[in-house]
Amino acid sequence: MPELPEVETVRTGAEPHLVGRRVTELEFARDDLRWPIPIDELRTLRGRTCTAVTRRSKYLLLHFGGRDRPVALVHLGMSGRFAIDVQNRRVPPPEWRKHEHWRLHLPGRLVRYTDPRRFGALGYATAATLATHPWLTALGQEPLEPEFDGAFLHRVSRRKKCSIKSLLMDGRLLVGVGNIYASESCWLASVRPRRAAKSLKIKECDALASAVQQVLRSAIAAGGTSFRDFAGVDEGAGYFARELNVYERDGEACRRCGVTVRRTVEVGRSTYWCAGCQV
Numbered sequence: 001m002p003e004l005p006e007v008e009t010v011r012t013g014a015e016p017h018l019v020g021r022r023v024t025e026l027e028f029a030r031d032d033l034r035w036p037i038p039i040d041e042l043r044t045l046r047g048r049t050c051t052a053v054t055r056r057s058k059y060l061l062l063h064f065g066g067r068d069r070p071v072a073l074v075h076l077g078m079s080g081r082f083a084i085d086v087q088n089r090r091v092p093p094p095e096w097r098k099h100e101h102w103r104l105h106l107p108g109r110l111v112r113y114t115d116p117r118r119f120g121a122l123g124y125a126t127a128a129t130l131a132t133h134p135w136l137t138a139l140g141q142e143p144l145e146p147e148f149d150g151a152f153l154h155r156v157s158r159r160k161k162c163s164i165k166s167l168l169m170d171g172r173l174l175v176g177v178g179n180i181y182a183s184e185s186c187w188l189a190s191v192r193p194r195r196a197a198k199s200l201k202i203k204e205c206d207a208l209a210s211a212v213q214q215v216l217r218s219a220i221a222a223g224g225t226s227f228r229d230f231a232g233v234d235e236g237a238g239y240f241a242r243e244l245n246v247y248e249r250d251g252e253a254c255r256r257c258g259v260t261v262r263r264t265v266e267v268g269r270s271t272y273w274c275a276g277c278q279v
């Protein structure tokens with residue numbers, strides 16, 4: 001499943017192909033994915049120039065110029081792939097691929113969205129309605145923005161009954177920290193994931209916020225290297241695996257202290273941690 005680092009990798013890969021180009025055509029092979037696709041509204045993108053490709057949580061936001069400054073919202077769901085074909089203009093667009101659901105044509109570029117499981121989404125907003133779009137309103141803090149720091153974690157954890165790991169994974173508070181990154185961040189910050197979130201001291205919050213950012217940035221950097229030639233997501237790509245310190249390393253020696261890494265299961269999700277150096 002694409003997580004924040006993968007989506008950010010797609011964003012940085014797509015940006016130079018889309019920004020400054022004008023949409024010449026949109027094609028839809030179906031009228032819904034996870035939710036109905038607002039096809040009539042999206043067709044108004046024809047003739048508009050893409051002005052920016054940004055990201056909010058795991059949504060790619062394609063911004064366009066002109067009246068109302070529309071925005072296309074793209075979510076990759078479980079298995080979505082936002083790929084860009086670099087085309088010679090004289091060659092007609094290739095055949096639809098299996099599980100390809102929509103296309104965006106720009107001069108010399110063809111964006112192809114494929115999604116076998118169809119949990120992805122394609123939506124529409126304008127610059128004025130984007131902030132209140134229902135997909136975005138309940139989203140928590142972006143972890144890579146300056147507002148996310150130890151003070152933020154300390155503040156939001158005070159009245160919580162949940163564990164540190166659950167706090168990190170609560171998308172209403174903080175977006176983008178999935179199961180792998182939560183275990184890795186706790187290890188890096190030397191805190192036990194199952195400890196009560198409200199027991200975190202301010203210094204631990206500082207360490208944990210830095211750890212979250214470091215883990216996500218490493219994953220983005222690794223993704224960027226693997227995907228440098230195209231904008232897309234390879235399902236199951238193991239590009240970050242070599243950098244994992246505890247995730248799926250149960251039974252192996254901790255890289256920091258040598259004690260055996262443990263695995264515990266909470267609500268069906270595995271947590272990996274070291275009893276030797278995480279307190």
Ligand SMILES: [Zn+2]
Pocket residue numbers: 254255256257258259274275276277278
């Ligand atoms: Zn250890």
